Amino acid sequence: MLPLFHDFEGRSVVIVGGGRVALRKARTFAAEADVTVVADAFADGFDGVDCQRRRRRVEPDEADELLASLKGELFLVIPATDDRxxxxxxxxxxREADALVNRVDERGDTVTPARAESGPLTVAISTGGESPAVARHLRREIEPLLERTEPMVALQADLRNRLGDDPDLSSKQRRQALxxxxxxxGVWRALEDGRHDDARDRAIEIVWMGSTE
Structure with a gap:
């Protein structure tokens, strides 16, 4: 499988199942997608999730009818019950409705990775379903690194804008400067100490001194 970040804004996601795993999936996708959860009972916590809930028991021979009854074009379907x-x-x-499938009991068309985030930084971690515990462990290890790195992302964005305004610099020179x-x-130390102005001044000096060599 290949990792791919995807914009779920306005996409339709259907989750069948109302347990703790379904709740985690709903929380994940409700941040962007239009999520509908279908189950005969819902775990505590669903009240705090921005999703539509349809309370009904679904039998295997009702799967086609269920998905056909949902409005809009399905993008992702998540079977999340304890009934294989x-x-x-x-x-x-x-799949017959041309939607992607994200199973919770085995590998499907997509895998929802563990995510470590800090501001605009996101790192996705997957073990291919072999060890979710390892993925969660790595997420905890990586999160502090992302927090330390976030100020550098902001600084690099500022420098990219400055360099982009200089018609005398080639793309290669811009990449080398960054x-x-x-x-x-020295730039990293200043950022870690919270001296962002000093870090920016040093970075600008490094960029332009190197660009004029």
Missing amino acids: ALNDAIARAG RRVIDDD
Whole structure:
């Protein structure tokens, strides 16, 4: 499988199942997508999720009818029940509806990775379903690094805008300039100490001194 970040804004996601796993999926996708959750009972916590809930019991032979009854074009279907036969039926119906399938009991068309985030930085971690515990462990290890790195992202964005306004610099020179800033220990120390103005001044000095050599 290949990793791919995807914009879910306005996409339709259907989750069948109302347990704790379904709740985690709903929380994840409701941040962007239009999420509908279908189950005969819902775990505590769904009240705080921005999703539509349809309370009904679904049998395997009702999977096609269920998905057909939902409005809009389905983008992602998530079978998240403890009934493997029902999950199989929902997955099949989802694919027949030209939707992607994200199973919770085995590998499907897509995998929802563990995510470490800080501001604009996002790192997705997957073990291909072999060890979710390892993925969660790595997420906890990576999160502090992302927090330390976030100020550098902002600084690099500022420098990219400045360099983009200079018609005398080639694309290669811009890349090299940004790389010199990332490789400079003094810039990192200033950012880590919260001296962002000092970091920016040093970065600008590094960029333009190197660009005029």
